[in-house]
Amino acid sequence: MINNTKILVINKSDIILLGLNDLLKNSLSNEIIYINSADELENYPHLMGYIIVLISENDFYQNKALINKQLKNATKIAYLFIELNSDKISANTINIYENADSITNKINELLSSFKRNISNKNELSKREIEVLKLLTKGLSNKEIAQILFISTYTVISHRKNISEKTKIKSTSGLTIYAIINKIVNIEEISTSELI
Amino acid sequence: MKLFNENLILADVVSENHLLFPVINRLGVNLGFKNSTIKTICAENKIDIEFFIEIINVFNNENYFPQKKLQQFSVLTIINYLNKTHEFYRNYYIAEIDKLIKQLLNNDNIESKVIRKFYQNYQNELIEHLKFEENIVFPYIIELSNLDVKKLPAKMKINYSINDFEKEHSNIDNKISDLRNFIIRYLSVSYDNNTCNSLLSALFLFEKDLQNHTRIEEKILFPKAKFLEKSFTTK
Ligand SMILES: [Fe+2]
Ligand SMILES: [Fe+2]
Numbered sequence: 001m002i003n004n005t006k007i008l009v010i011n012k013s014d015i016i017l018l019g020l021n022d023l024l025k026n027s028l029s030n031e032i033i034y035i036n037s038a039d040e041l042e043n044y045p046h047l048m049g050y051i052i053v054l055i056s057e058n059d060f061y062q063n064k065a066l067i068n069k070q071l072k073n074a075t076k077i078a079y080l081f082i083e084l085n086s087d088k089i090s091a092n093t094i095n096i097y098e099n100a101d102s103i104t105n106k107i108n109e110l111l112s113s114f115k116r117n118i119s120n121k122n123e124l125s126k127r128e129i130e131v132l133k134l135l136t137k138g139l140s141n142k143e144i145a146q147i148l149f150i151s152t153y154t155v156i157s158h159r160k161n162i163s164e165k166t167k168i169k170s171t172s173g174l175t176i177y178a179i180i181n182k183i184v185n186i187e188e189i190s191t192s193e194l195i
Numbered sequence: 196m197k198l199f200n201e202n203l204i205l206a207d208v209v210s211e212n213h214l215l216f217p218v219i220n221r222l223g224v225n226l227g228f229k230n231s232t233i234k235t236i237c238a239e240n241k242i243d244i245e246f247f248i249e250i251i252n253v254f255n256n257e258n259y260f261p262q263k264k265l266q267q268f269s270v271l272t273i274i275n276y277l278n279k280t281h282e283f284y285r286n287y288y289i290a291e292i293d294k295l296i297k298q299l300l301n302n303d304n305i306e307s308k309v310i311r312k313f314y315q316n317y318q319n320e321l322i323e324h325l326k327f328e329e330n331i332v333f334p335y336i337i338e339l340s341n342l343d344v345k346k347l348p349a350k351m352k353i354n355y356s357i358n359d360f361e362k363e364h365s366n367i368d369n370k371i372s373d374l375r376n377f378i379i380r381y382l383s384v385s386y387d388n389n390t391c392n393s394l395l396s397a398l399f400l401f402e403k404d405l406q407n408h409t410r411i412e413e414k415i416l417f418p419k420a421k422f423l424e425k426s427f428t429t430k
Contacts, residue, residue, distance in 0.1 A: 006258070033258060034197070043261040046410075167380065170366070173373035176313050180306045180381050 005050040007032045027104045038063035041070035048073035057081040131158040136175040201234040221279040265415045270340040281325045288401040295394040317370045339423040357420045
């Protein structure tokens with residue numbers, strides 16, 4: 001997840017962009033996107049997940065609405081301000097006079113704060129296993145809801161969590177998952193097309 | 196990430212990212228680039244240079260997707276590219292993955308059996324999907340783009356609609372990621388590592404390519420087609 005975090009650098013100056021590129025590319029494996037203005041975000045419509053934005057404080061306040069709109073699919077956004085004035089050094093700014101280690105440390109700290117946010121529960125719960133078993137029988141969300149006395153909405157939310165945990169998205173894929181992991185017996189599967 | 200431009204030497208671009216090679220083929224360029232620039236090569240091969248540049252940039256950076264710019268290209272240019280992509284999928288990725296799946300899962304374990312079957316079903320579904328687009332959807336959109344609004348009868352009823360097709364459309368890339376996850380997460384130990392390695396790289400590349408392809412269909416071609424549909428039905 002830490003490696004999936006994207007770093008977005010927005011600055012008018014190519015010298016700053018190229019300088020940061022030189023400095024960051026060897027110490028971070030994250031994808032880094034460099035653009036000259038927030039308007040160019042229009043060309044990056046599918047940015048999502050965790051994003052660290054490096055931008056001057058001034059540009060940030062002027063483009064706040066635009067940035068929020070363009071990054072609406074992001075799970076979480078953190079900002080580090082690019083500061084050109086050598087007097088202003090603080091925890092949430094990157095000063096261009098700062099040394100390279102100090103700059104990458106600040107970014108790494110944000111990256112690990114993202115990591116702490118992510119809990120790692122991969123085991124399916126009892127309820128999720130029940131839902132999965134019924135899914136492999138070819139039942140619809142509505143039918144499963146009736147059997148388990150829960151709402152269709154809850155079934156959909158269970159399904160989402162199951163896919164999140166197993167990384168398997170399609171219904172036929174989940175059936176295969178259940179067979180391989182011995183949650184169901186191959187003989188129990190009504191649809192013979194799978195085997 | 197810097198965007199490629201027309202003054203770069205094509206051989207340098209391909210050296211920087213060799214995964215662009217099949218993309219360049221689809222756009223109509225074959226081997227023998229020598230030291231020519233993109234501009235020269237596109238002129239020699241009569242290729243729309245702006246389309247060429249945008250497509251390689253979209254491919255080179257998964258976050259770059261200039262929707263408005265891409266929607267300005269003609270329906271024919273886009274469909275020609277999509278058709279060539281389909282051809283490449285059939286001749287390369289599908290053939291390759293099919294071969295490697297059979298090679299890797301060559302025993303009678305339950306897991307081998309069910310994953311093989313899962314892939315077989317998926318492959319059939321995918322080939323159907325490509326055929327349906329080539330034979331029904333694309334010709335329909337080309338026809339739409341050739342119609343002249345002025346020459347049509349007052350109210351034309353279009354009995355087929357992009358909306359019908361669009362609903363089912365993106366399901367096609369879910370199963371390829373499922374397959375990749377079966378191999379990485381859920382296979383037991385007794386499989387050949389080298390075959391597994393080849394299979395994984397093919398799956399990984401195909402998944403990315405397919406996502407890109409689907410995105411061009413859903414975000415570029417279908418909106419263009421819907422716009423055309425609208426101009427006829429609301430006349
Ligand atoms: Fe297609
Ligand atoms: Fe498609």
